[in-house]
Amino acid sequence: MEYATQYYIGHNPNAQTAKAKKAVQTVGRVHSMDAANKRRTRNRQRPTEVSANTNVANGFLKTTFLPKLEIMKTAQSPMEVEKIEADFYYSLCAVARHYNGFEPMDTRTFGYPYNIALSVWEAENHLKRNVRNWNSLRLIQDDKGKTFFISEEQYNTGATLYYIPVIPLYKMLKDPKKKRAARLLLSVFAYLYHVADIPYYRQEDAYLYWQYEMISDWIEQDDEAELDSRKEELKVAQWCGEKVEQKIFNRKNLEVFGRRITTLRPKNDFEQECLNVAQGMFTLYTEYPATTVFQHAKYADDEAEQEDEVIAMNKYISFMADGKGWLYETLAESVNNEFNECGTTEEPTVLKEFSGASVTNCSLEFESRLFPLIGDLCYLLSND
DSSP states (O other): OOOSEEOOOSOOTTOOOTTOSSOOOOOSSOOOOGGGGGOOOOOOOOOEEEOEEOOOOBTTTTBOOOOEEOOSSSOOOHHHHHHHHHHHHHHHHHHHHHSTTOOOOOOGGGOTTHHHHHHHHHHHHHHHHHSTTEEEEEEEEOTTSOEEEEEEEEOOOTTEEEEEESHHHHHHHHOTTTHHHHHHHHHHHHHHHHTSOOOOTTSTTSHHHHHHHHHHHHHHHOOOTTHHHHHHHHHHHHHHHHHHHHHHHSTHHHHTHHHHHHHOOOOSHHHHHHHHHHHHHHHHHHHSTTOOTTTTOOOSSTTTOOGGGEEOHHHHEEEESOSSHHHHHHHHHHHHHHHHTOSEEOOOEEEEEESSSOOOOOOSHHHHHHHHHHHHHHHHHHOO
16 A cells, blocks of 8 residues: 555646645545656657567457567568577577576477567566566667667556655654654654655755745735735745754764664554654665665656656655645645646666676665655654
C-alpha cells in the first residue's frame, strides 16, 4: 500500500485555478497518466528496432499463435542475414547469462526471421514474469550493422507525489509525549536530506520553493480580507521549515542514528511504526552510504523530451511544509495543474546493453526499498 500523497496526473476536466478555494481531491488509487501514450517527441533518427508482436489466444480455436516479426527492411542478402543471426544469438546468450534462470530454446531450426521473432517473444515473456522492475527489451541494430539487445529496468513510482511534511515533525519535537520518536525521525530526515539528497522546500534550487513563492505572490496581489489567515499559514510554513532544516543540517543526527534506534523502546503503536521506518532507512544508509534518490534518474524517453514536457523526479520528490490546510491544497492544485501539461514522467531507470561489452550490474534495489519507506514516513507524519 502506498501512503505518499497521490494524485491523478493527466487530463483533469475539473481542474481549478491555483487561487480557487476548493483544492484537488486526494484519491486512494492513481490511474496511469492519460498523456503517457500521447507524449510529444522530436523527430530524431534512432537505431532501427526489431520487435515482436504477441497474438492473443483465438477465442474460438483456443489456440495461441506464436509471434511474427516486423521487418524494417523488405529484402536482405544471405550475408546480411547470417551476420544478424550471429549477432543476435551472441546477444541472446549474454541476456541468458545475466538474468539467472533464463534458458532460451534453440530456435535456429525455424529459419530467419521467424527464429528471431520466437526468441524475442520467449525472452520478453520470461523477463516479464521473473525480473523485478523489468520494463522492456529492445532489439537494436546500430549504424554499423551490429544487432544486440537492450534491456530496460524501471521503478514505477505510480504517479505519486512523494512530499514529506516537515511541520508535523516540528510539532512532535515540542510534544513531550512524542519527543523520543521525534528525535529518531530527525535522524531519518537527516539521512534523506544529506545522503538521499531529497530537495528541501526552503532552498532556492528546490522545485517546491518556487511553488511556495508563487503562492506568496498570489496572496500579496489579492485584497481579500480572508487572506490574513493564509499569510499567517505561509509564514508558519517558512518559519518551521527553516527551524527544522537547522536541526537536520547538523550531521550529528547521522552519527547517533544507530544509537537512537537501539535505545528507543516503543511504548505505543506510533513509536513502533516510527522505529520500523527508521530501521529501514538506517539499513539503507549502512548499505548505500553515498547513494542518492537520483542516481538512476533519467527522462522516460532518452530520445530527449523537452525538459518542460517531462515531470522530473526532483519535482515529485521533496520535503514540503505540511500535508494539511489551505496552503497544501493550493500547492497540490498548482503542482497538479502543471503536471497536466507534461507528457511523461522521469523515473529511476537502468539500461543494460548486451553488445559484447561488460554488462552493468546496476539494479533498482535501492529505489525499490526507499520509495515505500518514504511513503510510510509520509503516512506517519500525516496521521500522527
